[in-house]
Amino acid sequence: MDIYSGPVFEMARTQFHRIADHLEIQGGERDRLLYPKRAIAVACPVNRDDGRLTVFQGFRVQHHLTLGPTKGGTRFAPSVDIGEVAALAVWMSWKCALAGLPYGGAKGGVTVDPYTLSRRELEALSRRYMQEMIPFVGPHTDVMAPDMGTNEQVMAWFMDTYSMYQGKTVTEIVTGKPVATGGTLGRREATGRGVAYLVERAMERLDRPMAGATAIVQGFGNVGAIAAAALAARGVRVLGVSDHTACYFDARGLDVPGLLRHAETVGRLAGYSNELIFDPAQLLAQPCDILVPAAVERVIDAAMAARLQCRVLAEAANGPTTPDADEVLQTRPDIFVIPDILCNAGGVIVSYFEWVQDLQQLFWDEVEVNDRLYRVLQKAFVAVLERAARDGVTHRTAAMAIGVTKVRDAKRTRGLFP
Numbered sequence: 001m002d003i004y005s006g007p008v009f010e011m012a013r014t015q016f017h018r019i020a021d022h023l024e025i026q027g028g029e030r031d032r033l034l035y036p037k038r039a040i041a042v043a044c045p046v047n048r049d050d051g052r053l054t055v056f057q058g059f060r061v062q063h064h065l066t067l068g069p070t071k072g073g074t075r076f077a078p079s080v081d082i083g084e085v086a087a088l089a090v091w092m093s094w095k096c097a098l099a100g101l102p103y104g105g106a107k108g109g110v111t112v113d114p115y116t117l118s119r120r121e122l123e124a125l126s127r128r129y130m131q132e133m134i135p136f137v138g139p140h141t142d143v144m145a146p147d148m149g150t151n152e153q154v155m156a157w158f159m160d161t162y163s164m165y166q167g168k169t170v171t172e173i174v175t176g177k178p179v180a181t182g183g184t185l186g187r188r189e190a191t192g193r194g195v196a197y198l199v200e201r202a203m204e205r206l207d208r209p210m211a212g213a214t215a216i217v218q219g220f221g222n223v224g225a226i227a228a229a230a231l232a233a234r235g236v237r238v239l240g241v242s243d244h245t246a247c248y249f250d251a252r253g254l255d256v257p258g259l260l261r262h263a264e265t266v267g268r269l270a271g272y273s274n275e276l277i278f279d280p281a282q283l284l285a286q287p288c289d290i291l292v293p294a295a296v297e298r299v300i301d302a303a304m305a306a307r308l309q310c311r312v313l314a315e316a317a318n319g320p321t322t323p324d325a326d327e328v329l330q331t332r333p334d335i336f337v338i339p340d341i342l343c344n345a346g347g348v349i350v351s352y353f354e355w356v357q358d359l360q361q362l363f364w365d366e367v368e369v370n371d372r373l374y375r376v377l378q379k380a381f382v383a384v385l386e387r388a389a390r391d392g393v394t395h396r397t398a399a400m401a402i403g404v405t406k407v408r409d410a411k412r413t414r415g416l417f418p
């Protein structure tokens with residue numbers, strides 16, 4: 001299984017072996033649990049606006065099919081390679097199992113900087129990627145969703161492309177679609193909303209009020225912007241935010257609605273202010289109650305973990321904390337970690353609701369979506385805290401142990417074919 005390499009897959013592998021040690025899982029069974037069932041690589045040729053032809057490389061990794069179809073986002077980013085995609089698929093498996101969803105994990109992506117594409121080029125790439133994946137996906141095989149660099153519009157193009165080839169509309173092939181094309185109310189906000197909900201639960205445990213607490217949010221896309229808005233709506237003062245174009249900090253608190261309006265209008269944070277510009281390398285280490293990394297992997301390494309001055313670390317991104325940093329955090333009981341597979345699970349939970357609604361063609365109102373979301377998150381949150389207390393382990397180990405055990409039990413019970 002040498003095809004899975006690179007720092008992100010190494011991180012998923014190291015984390016998994018720590019859990020496997022904890023659960024005393026031996027040799028072959030470890031490999032069976034860790035290595036993805038399928039990996040697909042495709043070439044996506046696209047005619048560019050300037051007349052050139054560019055071939056983009058795309059991937060999809062389906063980790064396991066033991067509990068049902070696989071489920072996972074599609075990332076358009078320059079960093080995308082088979083190892084990164086595989087790591088994200090593995091994390092999705094533990095996340096779905098922790099939340100009790102009937103899915104294995106998957107992830108896909110294209111190695112491209114989506115910010116350099118015109119809208120027409122983005123549509124062409126999205127459609128070609130989905131067309132190349134048609135033999136390998138399906139509403140009961142593998143269901144895609146958005147991730148970094150993709151959004152509701154891309155999901156609508158995916159759904160339309162798949163449907164054209166089937167000769168009928170198949171809304172349940174992707175989640176995270178616009179509501180007008182079979183999406184669910186509350187999906188776009190689900191991940192960020194779930195982050196804020198879990199932060200509130202963590203603050204309750206710490207006996208700290210949300211109103212007047214301070215937060216810093218790294219990443220101002222779908223997850224970060226909505227998490228910032230949901231925290232601000234609970235009375236939290238957001239001191240710092242950043243995206244890949246700018247970083248702002250104000251010890252008195254930033255105007256979150258103003259930042260949202262700016263980002264919505266121009267598509268990035270750059271250009272919002274000259275006075276509030278801050279060094280992005282220092283952002284995560286600023287004192288605050290709630291720190292929300294909501295951008296890319298591996299932003300908190302061992303050195304950064306030692307410098308953190310937050311009370312709650314809410315991992316909204318996938319894999320923001322390296323295994324080395326985990327070792328440091330283990331020695332810092334002053335930091336309450338909400339591990340990624342719990343913290344950002346709101347997205348896949350409401351994706352699951354969207355899939356269920358599409359299959360039944362029976363749609364819920366937003367109150368029902370959110371109530372169900374919070375119930376699932378609450379149950380997973382309590383399970384993680386209880387397991388951590390029972391076994392004397394970190395929240396991450398507890399969360400992953402619950403997820404891995406569910407997949408392991410299902411594999412054992414189903415047996416090994418043939």
Ligand code: NAD
Binds near residue numbers: 221
């Ligand atoms: P997005 O593309 O909507 O936004 C990503 C944001 O991160 C952008 O604001 C971008 O400018 C910023 N960014 C990129 N590199 C950065 C850097 N080096 N420093 C600071 N900011 C940077 O993506 P998203 O959907 O919000 O996803 C963000 C993270 O959340 C990813 O790790 C993703 O896997 C995870 N996630 C997303 C969902 C979802 O529902 N969208 C669900 C679960 C987890």
